[in-house]
Amino acid sequence: MNIEKLKAAVKGAVIPVFDPSFKASTEALLWNGRKQSAQPQLIVKASCIPDVIATVRFAAEAGLRVSPRGGGHNFSGIAQQDGIVLDLGALNRIWIDRSARIAEVGPAATNADLASALEAQGLAFPVGHCASVPMSGYLLGGGFGWNSGSWGYGFSNVESIDVVLADGVLRRVSETEHAEIFWAARGAGPEFFGVVVGYRLRLKPLPRAITTVVRVYPLTAVKGVVAWMKAAMDVVPNFVEFTAAMQSAPGSDGSAKVLLAIATVFADDPAEASAIHGRIAALAPEGAFDVQPEMPTPIGVLYEIIGQFFPVGHRYAVDSAWSADGAEDYVAGLAEGIAAAPSAQSFALATVLSPSRPTPPDAAFSMFGPVWGCVYTIWEKPEDDAENLAWLRRTTDGVASSVLGHYVGEADLERPERRNACHAPAALEKLRAMQKRYDPQGIFLRAVPAATPAKGAQAA
Known part of the structure; x- marks a missing residue:
């Protein structure tokens, strides 16, 4: 060498x-x-x-x-x-054509950087929920981001992609150029057989009245809260994002658990946003510990709120899933797991999507559903690895009967069955065939890496 x-x-x-x-x-x-x-x-x-x-x-x-x-x-x-x-960290260029509503971005441009640059131009994109995640992994995995119920998944708004394949040739792929590779690059995640070096994105007008209302319930109220969320999403516009966060009560040591029902409206008019929050409130179940008033939450503020849940330097594991029928049972299973979490920092989310959400185009991103849930396992000490990983897998295995498949961006990819279930069977078969055709040496074959075991710990 x-x-x-x-x-x-x-x-x-x-x-x-x-x-x-x-x-x-x-x-x-x-x-x-x-x-x-x-x-x-x-x-x-x-x-x-x-x-x-x-x-x-x-x-x-x-x-x-x-x-x-x-x-x-x-x-x-x-x-x-x-x-x-x-x-690819240096490839973080962001170029915006405001009149054409087009952006060209490098793979290392982060969600927060893109959102901020677009906001200055009165534009938006369904960027991911975590500020520091770059476009590379986010869009390769499909891109389940802010306001997806209205704007669609991130990959649905990609016009073209610049890729370097195993032959060392740079190609621009789109629906009309190298369409098969374009199909794969939109959702293949770690199954992709090349390096993405640039995206061309279609943009949206920036909503001028993004506002959020939070209601806090006991964790035991989970089934009633999810039923309310589903009923509310049936009667509000698709630019409402409604999520349940199951976590330790703020300021507690983890012994007290709560459920936060978080409704964010991506409206263009403050009066419209308030009216929509009113419709949601009219259906809300009794028993909330607290109702926080409607507050302006531009995407930068949303990032500040979410960032508090992801301390830098901590140890993480995660798994996510799409669910359909029996969503109440699915989310209740996540809540049951959170009640027994060994780490007070661990939490779970469940988002109910709008029934009028856009249908995604045909692509490698082929596993999705009306309800998405995710469990984030967060702890600090290496000696606690086995306990926390085992808890995560008990929790997610316990709701397996309600699961359609998994989201590759936040799936437990250390388990091969999870990686396979991030795509519809036909899509996965097509991806594997394309890997052999475009990368016969397996240059981009990504084995599932094992985490370094903690000293003296047993594998979970």
Whole structure:
């Protein structure tokens, strides 16, 4: 392996395993404090698209796998394999054509950066719910983001994608150019057989009255709250996002649990937003501990609120699912798990989507439903890994009968069956066939990495 040849070919940094900065660079690859056991042989910090092309061609010659990394904000460590980690962090360009309502963005442009740049132009996009997640993993996984009930999933608003495949050739793919690759890049997640280096996005007008009302209920009221959420979503516009958050009561040590019913309206007029909140309130069940008044929540504020639930440096595991029939039982199962969570920081979400939400186009993103739920397991000490992972899997296995499939962006990908269930069977079969055709050497084959076990802990 001629590393000097690669160094001469790229403008960015090439960090081999014997480099003094290698250990620190590897530690910084993943946002999750729970690191993975797989160790790369090289880290390439691309400074431009030609660096990406050179790295892919080098990997093909050397027989190494390539793990593209946008921001390392994944829970399973799928961006850290045992070959070359291709760090795309410098490819974070955002260019906006306001009149055409088009943006061109790099893979490392984050949700927060894009939302802020668009807000300044009076525009919007269904960016993801977590501010620091970049477009790379978010849109490759499909993009279940803000106001998806009205705007559609993120991938539904992608006009074209620039990709570098295993042959080291840069292609722009769309519905009319390399349509099959375009199909795959919209939702394949870790099954994708290339590196995305740019997106061209269709934008939306920015709603001028984004407001939120929060009602706090005892966790035991979960079935009644979910029934109310479903009834409310039947009578309000599809630009309402309604989520139940099941968590420890604020200020408690985890012994007290509550359910927050969070209704966010993406309206264009304050009076309209207030009227919609009134319709939701008219159906609300009795027994709320607290009702917070309607408050303005532009996307930047929503990010500030959500960011409080994801402390940097903590250890994370996650699983998510789509549900349909029996949604009350599904969410009640999540609530039952939260009541027994070993960590007070762990929480679960359940979002009821509008029945009039847009139908997504045909793409690799092929698993979805009217109710989405997610369990976030958060803890601090390595010695607690096994207990928290076991709890997560007991909780999610306990609701399996109500599950249609999983969302690849927040699925427990350390379990192979989860990864397979992130796509409809026919879509997964098509993706696997395309992998063999476009990446016969398996350069982009992403094995499911194992987390580094805590000292003395048993595998969950």
